[in-house]
Amino acid sequence: MxxxxxxxxxxxxxxxxxxxxxxxxxxxxxxxxxxxxxxxxxxxxxxxxxxxxxxxxxxxxxxxxxxxTLPTAAYSYLLGLYLGDGCISKSRGVWRMRIVLGTAYPAIIDRCREAIDMVMPGQHSAIMQKPTRCVEVGHYSKHWPCLFPQHGPGRKHSRRIALEPWQQTLVDQATEEFVLGLIHSDGCRVVANDRGVRSVRYHFSNRSEDIIGLFTAALDSLNVHWTRSTKYIVSIYRKADTARLDEFIGPKSIAVPWTNVHYTS
Structure with a gap:
């Protein structure tokens, strides 16, 4: 290697x-x-x-x-976060990655920082507090456009989003981490009460048809059944499928380890 x-x-x-x-x-x-x-x-x-x-x-x-040579799990997770709530822009002559995350989930903020630090070894991400109960996890590097070639002008749903072959190879090796990143950014886990019966549901919302396609393709590779609730929302309802997602996702308040991930409620 x-x-x-x-x-x-x-x-x-x-x-x-x-x-x-x-x-x-x-x-x-x-x-x-x-x-x-x-x-x-x-x-x-x-x-x-x-x-x-x-x-x-x-x-x-x-x-x-x-x-x-990129760390497969950390990169795939960070890619999911970036496609959901991230952007790359040029500031003071250098590129900056920014991931916006809610302060209600400090475990996700910590995991995002860990992922960036693993992708950029020897360097450290920073947090900037936002006024709307959010933080911005950021990092400066001239290499971000190479590592995340999906960047570009305008909103993601207004341009084509597709993975490079080398990115797809990494996602195929760490599909759970990719799905986890997408859920941690633009998804949610809901515990519903259906006539007195507790049930878990997962939802993913994005305005980009391309990003939705990447999410559903990853679910297909994990044999997780999904449905389109609306034009912009993908839902996972079936008990076996939500149980499969619970193995490596679980509540957003729970810290997810990088190895031996098996969440149990």
């Missing part, structure tokens, strides 16, 4: 290392010459170059990314 250091290295550095490898230098010598950590040099030596994503001319950060 390519080390995290390799994620943010530039194409020029990668090409330089490949040239030195071709020249017969060992990893220690290359590290001393370039200043690139030896584990990164070793990773680049062992992994064929065609496995590495290469930046396009339009890439905002202009560096080499290997998206396969």
């Amino acid at each position: 390519v080390g995290r250091e390799a994620v943010m290295r530039s194409a020029e550095e990668f090409n330089e290392v490949q040239g030195l490898i071709s020249g017969g230098l060992n990893d220690c010598a290359i590290s001393r010459l370039t200043g690139i950590p030896r584990p990164t040099v070793r990773d680049w030596r062992c992994r064929p170059p065609n496995r590495l994503g290469r930046p396009t001319a339009a890439a905002p950060c202009g560096v080499l990314h290997d998206f396969s």
Whole structure:
């Protein structure tokens, strides 16, 4: 597996290392010459170059990314949050991700911050209090447009939203986390009383047909039956299906661990 250091290295550095490898230098010598950590040099030596994503001319950060090294669970969860209540915008010459979350659910705020910190190792997200019982979890980085290429001008429902192949691969590996992020942003869990019988229901609301399609496709992959309650709302009613969602979601007030997730009411 390519080390995290390799994620943010530039194409020029990668090409330089490949040239030195071709020249017969060992990893220690290359590290001393370039200043690139030896584990990164070793990773680049062992992994064929065609496995590495290469930046396009339009890439905002202009560096080499290997998206396969992203933390799968944290990224998929953060992607769900971003598609629901997040945005990426340029501020003071650098890109900023913002996720707006309700103060009524501190466990979700903490989990959002943890996800950002795992996706951007060695850095820390910040919280800004909003006047409407919300907080804004934010983080500055030139790499956000590369990691979340769904960003763009205007509201999400007014433009096409589709996952890149590398994003779909990560979501396929951590589908529960992706669904969890979408529910934590634009969804809810309701405990209803149907003629004296307690029942759990899940709802997801979004004005983007594309985002609704991503949500329902993820449910399909988990074999969770869903219905369209309205044009903008997807609902899960059946007992077996809500029980399946309760295994990894549960009430928004409950902190969800990153491993061995099995919520029980």
